[in-house]
Amino acid sequence: MSGMQFWLTPDGGGKRLRLPVNPAVLSVKMAQGYQDISVVALGERTVFGEAGLSEFAIASFFPRDYHPGYCEHMELEPPWRCVQLVEGWMRTRKPVTLDITGTAVEGVPATIRSFSYEERAGSPGDLYYELALKQFRPVQAEPAAEQQERRNGARTPPATYVVAPGDSLWKIAQRIWGNGDRWRELHAANQAAIGKDPNRLQVGLQLKVPT
CATH class of the missing domain: 3.10.350.10 (LysM domain)
Incomplete structure (x- = not known):
C-alpha cells in the first residue's frame, strides 16, 4: 500500500468512493489565462489573465478480488457498483470533490468530463477505466440588490x-x-x-x- 488515497465525493453528500487501486500515472494539466494584443507602435504584447481550470486524467481498474500487491484497502466495492456510482454522478450534472491525500489536490471540486471502462481477457471480473475530470468553478451570480442598483444607475x-x-x-x-x-x-x-x-x-x- 502506498499510503496515498484517491477519493471522489458527490456534491451534497452521499456515498464516497475511494479508488481501490491507485493509478500508475496521474496526469494533471494546469493552464494560465493569457491574451495577446496588438498595440500600435509597440507590437504584440501579452496580458495576464486568471488561472485556467485544472484537468485531471486517471487510469486504473476496479478489481473483483482483493490483492495485497496492488489494492489500497480491503473494503472493495464490486466493480460494476463502482461504475454505477460514477455514471450516477455524471447524470446528476453536479460536480464531485476530488481528494488525493498528501498532494496539493485536496478538496478540489471537479466535473466528470468523460468515463470509459472495459473488461479485458485474462482478468475476468476486473474493469479497467479511464476517468477525465476538470476543475469546477461556478458562475458567481450578481445579487438581486446589486442588479437592481445597476439597472437604476444608482x-x-x-x-x-x-x-x-x-x-x-x-x-x-x-x-x-x-x-x-x-x-x-x-x-x-x-x-x-x-x-x-x-x-x-x-x-x-x-x-x-x-x-
Missing part, C-alpha cells in the same frame, strides 16, 4: 466633494449620482458655505454630499 456617493475648476452643482450631481437634476440637494446641504447663489462656487470648496 451609485455610492462619496461623503464629501472638493470643487474643481469648471465645476457646477449640476455637473457635480451628475458625477456623484449620475443625475444632474439633484443639484438642489447639494445646494441645500451646503448653502451656508456656497451662499444663496448656486452658481458662485469657489474652487477648492469642500462640499458635504447628502445621503
Whole structure:
C-alpha cells in the first residue's frame, strides 16, 4: 500500500468512493489565462489573465478480488457498483470533490468530463477505466440588490466633494449620482458655505454630499 488515497465525493453528500487501486500515472494539466494584443507602435504584447481550470486524467481498474500487491484497502466495492456510482454522478450534472491525500489536490471540486471502462481477457471480473475530470468553478451570480442598483444607475456617493475648476452643482450631481437634476440637494446641504447663489462656487470648496 502506498499510503496515498484517491477519493471522489458527490456534491451534497452521499456515498464516497475511494479508488481501490491507485493509478500508475496521474496526469494533471494546469493552464494560465493569457491574451495577446496588438498595440500600435509597440507590437504584440501579452496580458495576464486568471488561472485556467485544472484537468485531471486517471487510469486504473476496479478489481473483483482483493490483492495485497496492488489494492489500497480491503473494503472493495464490486466493480460494476463502482461504475454505477460514477455514471450516477455524471447524470446528476453536479460536480464531485476530488481528494488525493498528501498532494496539493485536496478538496478540489471537479466535473466528470468523460468515463470509459472495459473488461479485458485474462482478468475476468476486473474493469479497467479511464476517468477525465476538470476543475469546477461556478458562475458567481450578481445579487438581486446589486442588479437592481445597476439597472437604476444608482451609485455610492462619496461623503464629501472638493470643487474643481469648471465645476457646477449640476455637473457635480451628475458625477456623484449620475443625475444632474439633484443639484438642489447639494445646494441645500451646503448653502451656508456656497451662499444663496448656486452658481458662485469657489474652487477648492469642500462640499458635504447628502445621503
